[in-house]
Amino acid sequence: MTPGKPRLQALRNAVNQVDFNRFRFWFQLVGFVLFVYGGYLAVDLGTRLPFFSCGYNQEGRAGVCFLLPLQHQLGRPWPMLFSAASIAILTGFVIFALWFIVLNKGWCGFVCPLGTIQDWITALRRRLGIRYSSYSRGQFEQLTRIKYILLLLMILIPLGVGGGIFSHDMSPPFCLICPARMILPMFTGDFSQFSIDFSSKTALAMTALGMAVTALFLVGSFVKKRFFCFLCPMSALHYLISKPALLKLKKNGDKCTRCGDCYTVCDMGIRAIADDIETKDIMTDDCTLCLKCVASCPEPGALKATFAGISIFESTETGFIKRCQKGIGLEQPKH
Missing domain, CATH: 3.30.70 (Alpha-Beta Plaits)
Known part of the structure; x- marks a missing residue:
């Protein structure tokens, strides 16, 4: 046996016997601090991150979720979209995929700030001694489809905006209803996203829907573990490109x-x-x-x-x- 093998085996044993809950807690906490407050330390990891590092957290963010620039790019006028400018969309997707390929959906389980908040809500519920609800098989199957529907709408609505079919007040559609838009800036003292835009009927409807989805996120996460992850279009996009991860x-x-x-x-x-x-x-x-x-x-x-x-x-x-x-x-x- 080579001298390095006992050490390697000892390392594997140590990893396999690690206090996993504690390890994951600290990993998530470090990730949360980095991506919610890293901007104050001039950390900038770009605009193609494969998790919710929210662009609306303007001062604290250490990078931006890929879904925000993707929706903006898809919302360009069609002649521009189907010209050389489409190279920017392809390049952005490649950068996103390179980030994603490293941890696969581990970005959800270990890094995503919105996922971490859901785990903290679960921990609070556990401390209060409140039992969480479970899913029936039918509920489970219905929930799993929602994220693909939202992913499709997140692509089609900006395309419709670029083609003049929908109002510009609908874009970026998912970001306007995503709970990260309101919740993550709150951790840096910014509560400005907790508001309803009365400038147009469309803006009123989208921002009101965003408030409702945020309320659903908070209540749902308290009742069911990782509730919002079932609805997350980022999760759907992850799975579609997960094979080479x-x-x-x-x-x-x-x-x-x-x-x-x-x-x-x-x-x-x-x-x-x-x-x-x-x-x-x-x-x-x-x-x-x-x-x-x-x-x-x-x-x-x-x-x-x-x-x-x-x-x-x-x-x-x-x-x-x-x-x-x-x-x-x-x-x-x-x-």
């Missing part, structure tokens, strides 16, 4: 006992994570790659996260026992 969630069905622990901890209520023993790449369109399923699995190697094909975090019995604080005083299995 480097971070993957893998399952070995031969090692799965279908105990259901992974489904129990899944914030999105994805039953396939427990029931599907055939699919190797087990990430679904609603998955946020939070990896809580891997951390909660007691079967060695049944679930794992890989990066560029290399296992970086996988389920182990010792990790499960340590994280769940079970089996204290028992002899640890030898590997």
